[in-house]
Amino acid sequence: MLSIEKLNVSVGDKKILQNFNLKISKGEVHAIMGPNGSGKSTLSYALAGKDGYVVDGKILFKNENIVDLKADERAQRGIFLAFQYPIEIPGVFMNNFLKTSLNAVRKAKNQKEVDVVEFLSLVKQHAKKLGIKEDQLGRALNVGFSGGEKKRNEVLQMSLLEPDLAILDETDSGLDIDALKTVADGVNALRSPHRSFLIITHYQRLLDYIKPDFVHVMVNGSIVKTGCSKLAQELDKIGYKEFQKAI
Amino acid sequence: MSDNLIQEQIKQDYAYGFVTDIESVRAPKGLNKEVIQFISKQKKEPEWLLEWRLKAFERLQSMTEPNWQKPQYPKIDYQALYYYSAPKNFKEGPKSLDEIDPEIKKTYEKLGIPLNEQKRLAGVAVDAVFDSVSVATTFKKKLEDIGVIFCSISEAVQKHPELVKKYLGSVIPLTDHYFATLNSAVFTDGSFVYIPEGLRCPMELSTYFRINASNTGQFERTLIIADKGSYVSYLEGCTAPMRDENQLHAANVELIALDDAEIKYSTVQNWYPGDKEGKGGIYNFVTKRGICKGKNSKISWTQVETGSAITWKYPSCILQGDNSSGEFYSIAITNNYQKADTGTKMIHLGKNTKSRIISKGISAGHADNTYRGLVSIHQKASNAKNYTQCDSLLVGNLCGAHTVPYIDNKNSTSTTEHEATTSKISEEQLFYCKQRGLNQEEAISLIVNGFCKEVLQQLPMEFAVEAQKLVSISLEGSVG
Ligand SMILES: Nc1ncnc2c1ncn2[C@@H]1O[C@H](COP(=O)(O)OP(=O)(O)O)[C@@H](O)[C@H]1O
Ligand SMILES: [Mg+2]
Numbered sequence: 150m151l152s153i154e155k156l157n158v159s160v161g162d163k164k165i166l167q168n169f170n171l172k173i174s175k176g177e178v179h180a181i182m183g184p185n186g187s188g189k190s191t192l193s194y195a196l197a198g199k200d201g202y203v204v205d206g207k208i209l210f211k212n213e214n215i216v217d218l219k220a221d222e223r224a225q226r227g228i229f230l231a232f233q234y235p236i237e238i239p240g241v242f243m244n245n246f247l248k249t250s251l252n253a254v255r256k257a258k259n260q261k262e263v264d265v266v267e268f269l270s271l272v273k274q275h276a277k278k279l280g281i282k283e284d285q286l287g288r289a290l291n292v293g294f295s296g297g298e299k300k301r302n303e304v305l306q307m308s309l310l311e312p313d314l315a316i317l318d319e320t321d322s323g324l325d326i327d328a329l330k331t332v333a334d335g336v337n338a339l340r341s342p343h344r345s346f347l348i349i350t351h352y353q354r355l356l357d358y359i360k361p362d363f364v365h366v367m368v369n370g371s372i373v374k375t376g377c378s379k380l381a382q383e384l385d386k387i388g389y390k391e392f393q394k395a396i
Numbered sequence: 397m398s399d400n401l402i403q404e405q406i407k408q409d410y411a412y413g414f415v416t417d418i419e420s421v422r423a424p425k426g427l428n429k430e431v432i433q434f435i436s437k438q439k440k441e442p443e444w445l446l447e448w449r450l451k452a453f454e455r456l457q458s459m460t461e462p463n464w465q466k467p468q469y470p471k472i473d474y475q476a477l478y479y480y481s482a483p484k485n486f487k488e489g490p491k492s493l494d495e496i497d498p499e500i501k502k503t504y505e506k507l508g509i510p511l512n513e514q515k516r517l518a519g520v521a522v523d524a525v526f527d528s529v530s531v532a533t534t535f536k537k538k539l540e541d542i543g544v545i546f547c548s549i550s551e552a553v554q555k556h557p558e559l560v561k562k563y564l565g566s567v568i569p570l571t572d573h574y575f576a577t578l579n580s581a582v583f584t585d586g587s588f589v590y591i592p593e594g595l596r597c598p599m600e601l602s603t604y605f606r607i608n609a610s611n612t613g614q615f616e617r618t619l620i621i622a623d624k625g626s627y628v629s630y631l632e633g634c635t636a637p638m639r640d641e642n643q644l645h646a647a648n649v650e651l652i653a654l655d656d657a658e659i660k661y662s663t664v665q666n667w668y669p670g671d672k673e674g675k676g677g678i679y680n681f682v683t684k685r686g687i688c689k690g691k692n693s694k695i696s697w698t699q700v701e702t703g704s705a706i707t708w709k710y711p712s713c714i715l716q717g718d719n720s721s722g723e724f725y726s727i728a729i730t731n732n733y734q735k736a737d738t739g740t741k742m743i744h745l746g747k748n749t750k751s752r753i754i755s756k757g758i759s760a761g762h763a764d765n766t767y768r769g770l771v772s773i774h775q776k777a778s779n780a781k782n783y784t785q786c787d788s789l790l791v792g793n794l795c796g797a798h799t800v801p802y803i804d805n806k807n808s809t810s811t812t813e814h815e816a817t818t819s820k821i822s823e824e825q826l827f828y829c830k831q832r833g834l835n836q837e838e839a840i841s842l843i844v845n846g847f848c849k850e851v852l853q854q855l856p857m858e859f860a861v862e863a864q865k866l867v868s869i870s871l872e873g874s875v876g
Contacts, residue, residue, distance in 0.1 A: 200823070221834060221835045224833040236822075253835075310832070
């Protein structure tokens with residue numbers, strides 16, 4: 150599904166990712182854990198194709214090097230990023246945004262665009278599962294949403310767009326335990342042999358609900374250790390200090 | 397990086413820029429008494445109107461162009477312009493569709509305004525003005541049957557002189573300001589509407605203005621009278637060919653609402669804006685003013701201004717009748733090197749008068765966008781209320797937005813409220829949209845349409861969708 154080879158990413162003089170390598174096969178769930186500032190969000194942006202980075206190396210997605218593709222082209226090919234800090238867009242109602250987005254992706258995949266009626270029934274169905282109130286769908290995108298509402302909204306979009314690779318950047322931060330469970334249920338419902346996940350988190354507790362196949366520790370822009378889901382529990386006890394020292 | 401990104405490629409294709417190849421009759425070049433006499437004669441006008449024009453012309457000699465506005469423009473040589481241009485085989489007076497030059501019919505078809513009544517949008521009557529003359533008015537008979545007068549102003553001068561004489565210049569006096577006075581001297585055509593007492597006009601009335609000839613100014617005059625307890629919704633649209641030189645458009649529009657009457661006036665202005673480097677385009681210097689003369693009357697202006705090199709206009713309301721209300725809803729979009737200085741004046745004279753101003757300015761490229769407004773509450777206007785909201789949206793870093801609200805409240809029981817915001821489409825917002833599969837243009841269009849939704853909703857249904865498309869097209873390529 151995804152193969153990142155010798156990826157270097159910098160902004161101006163600042164090198165953020167250095168010699169970063171990662172392989173994710175179809176159906177796998179990978180977790181990346183690491184201290185603040187280690188470059189996790191930058192990795193997610195580089196994968197999603199945000200402008201403003203100097204990128205060197207290869208990102209193979211479904212056997213195609215996507216390094217030179219624009220963000221919308223990558224999204225249309227099936228990459229989804231749940232933002233750590235979802236953006237507010239005043240005046241643009243959620244319903245309208247979600248429908249435009251869904252149809253843009255469907256069009257790119259040569260699927261039939263959905264009409265208003267189909268869309269509404271689809272979105273309501275997903276919203277209900279995620280505990281999103283219907284009136285929220287009629288509000289401006291993320292404007293005045295609480296932290297939890299914003300994060301659920303990200304998961305809602307992921308469920309609608311059905312990506313091949315979903316990257317979740319600290320989707321668990323700022324959630325209470327009930328919200329955390331709902332979000333985890335949303336992710337688990339999407340798990341399939343054809344879909345892969347890259348889950349970025351600080352805390353092991355999300356991984357109690359979403360069992361990863363692999364856990365990577367990221368420090369200073371590269372992966373310093375890889376293990377199975379047990380590694381997350383160890384990290385929770387000993388922290389990142391050991392790894393930071395090692396560098 | 398993001399700056400480059402935002403400034404890249406500013407391309408916009410103007411779809412209405414073609415020229416109709418047609419022979420025309422023109423007044424001699426220049427501005428003088430003889431030209432005014434020529435225009436008046438062409439139109440077989442009564443003596444009083446010629447005198448009125450000449451009075452305006454005389455007055456003009458002692459006036460100078462205003463210069464307080466933000467957009468500056470090169471000096472206009474008024475003697476180098478033509479003040480009257482009509483298709484050659486054009487006959488004044490009412491005519492059937494068969495009599496209209498096929499070239500002109502084709503022009504309107506191309507513009508999406510077929511003059512053939514069967515092809516027209518149901519429920520919309522159109523007056524088509526081509527350069528200096530009205531070439532067709534549709535659904536006239538049907539409207540006449542219920543007492544609505546909808547015709548060119550030239551025809552109204554012939555057929556309803558008492559109404560024209562009574563109301564022409566009653567809202568915009570001869571002496572108002574340079575461009576308004578110029579218009580009074582040389583106005584050529586435009587629409588006339590009279591809605592009889594108690595009637596709710598069952599159709600949208602609309603005028604479509606087209607400038608075709610080169611070096612020609614368009615000076616149209618529109619007069620709308622809503623008699624007691626009547627209602628009318630009126631829409632104007634405008635386009636012009638792409639030409640290298642700037643063309644002057646100085647219209648006067650007067651609205652009169654009597655007791656309990658309501659006039660809703662919508663404009664979708666898409667004059668040629670000039671090219672990407674700012675060459676050519678229309679100078680749109682227009683005076684629009686309505687008076688709520690009677691009690692409980694209402695005038696509502698809605699405008700979507702996407703065209704013109706320079707737009708300079710302030711559709712205003714004089715709230716004279718007690719309990720009358722005025723509204724101004726505006727979207728002004730400037731791209732490339734376009735400039736707009738637009739807003740409104742709400743003059744509260746009567747008791748319990750209300751006004752509401754919602755202005756959405758969008759600026760992209762190197763463009764400049766100013767909201768300028770006046771809310772004036774006179775001493776006797778007790779319990780008057782105004783609400784003003786001005787929002788500006790910037791696309792990129794090279795454009796400008798300015799808000800200049802004047803408030804003058806002379807009555808202690810009256811209140812005014814003003815809110816203003818300026819925001820920018822951020823790289824983060826665009827990235828978020830793109831991550832969800834939208835391309836750059838779709839993203840901008842979505843954000844901008846969201847930004848001006850409140851105003852778009854004011855447009856008559858038939859035109860809201862068109863306007864929404866126009867908003868997107870106007871900003872196409874404004875961001876790389
Ligand atoms: N646009 C940028 N310009 C300069 N430095 C940046 C930029 N983006 C991120 N950084 C820096 O790169 C490092 C990694 O940031 P980030 O990817 O947000 O880390 P994480 O998500 O792991 O907390 C931090 O030191 C941060 O300050
Ligand atoms: Mg982060």
